[in-house]
Amino acid sequence: MIIINCGSMPKLVIIYGTGSHNTERMAIAIEEGARAEGIDTVLKNVNDADKNELRDADAVAIGSPNYNHAMMPTVKKFLNDISDIDLSGKVGLAFGSYGWSFEATDEINGKLKSYGSEMVQDLLIKRMPGDEELELCRRVGSLLACKIKK
Numbered sequence: 808m809i810i811i812n813c814g815s816m817p818k819l820v821i822i823y824g825t826g827s828h829n830t831e832r833m834a835i836a837i838e839e840g841a842r843a844e845g846i847d848t849v850l851k852n853v854n855d856a857d858k859n860e861l862r863d864a865d866a867v868a869i870g871s872p873n874y875n876h877a878m879m880p881t882v883k884k885f886l887n888d889i890s891d892i893d894l895s896g897k898v899g900l901a902f903g904s905y906g907w908s909f910e911a912t913d914e915i916n917g918k919l920k921s922y923g924s925e926m927v928q929d930l931l932i933k934r935m936p937g938d939e940e941l942e943l944c945r946r947v948g949s950l951l952a953c954k955i956k957k
């Protein structure tokens with residue numbers, strides 16, 4: 808039997824802001840978990856991100872730490888810039904590191920939902936993720952991959 812699969816692989820795009828690398832550590836672990844499931848991934852700091860990457864994504868994970876009861880301004884700007892991209896049918900994740908409050912992930916979740924994304928539960932880690940927390944991030948990456956693998 809010859810099986811020819813011309814379809815492209817499911818793709819997860821991960822975009823994050825970070826001040827002191829905690830949210831970045833989460834983002835890298837999410838990608839590791841997704842890659843382990845054999846899907847395509849794109850991982851970008853928001854400062855290097857191109858919104859067009861989202862167009863053919865099957866899942867979108869956007870991360871920001873909480874600073875002064877809000878997400879980072881760079882992430883906020885990116886989320887506003889993607890308002891013309893239809894995220895309906897795409898799986899969405901809001902994630903980020905925090906100290907004592909949840910505004911950043913709440914806002915990301917609301918924005919992605921308003922663009923049509925089907926959100927999974929937000930992923931929040933307090934301060935610097937340790938081994939257990941990084942493993943949790945990997946599992947969430949695998950979960951996203953499994954949701955978009957058919």
Ligand SMILES: Cc1cc2nc3c(=O)[nH]c(=O)nc-3n(C[C@H](O)[C@H](O)[C@H](O)COP(=O)(O)O)c2cc1C
Pocket residue numbers: 824825826827828829830831871872873874875876877904905906907908909933934935
């Ligand atoms: C100036 C400053 C303001 C902060 N404001 C908040 C806040 O309003 N709410 C909160 O939960 N954590 C706050 N934090 C804690 C950060 O969210 C936390 O250190 C987080 O791990 C930073 O993630 P990052 O390393 O990805 O930048 C603040 C930290 C700093 C330095």
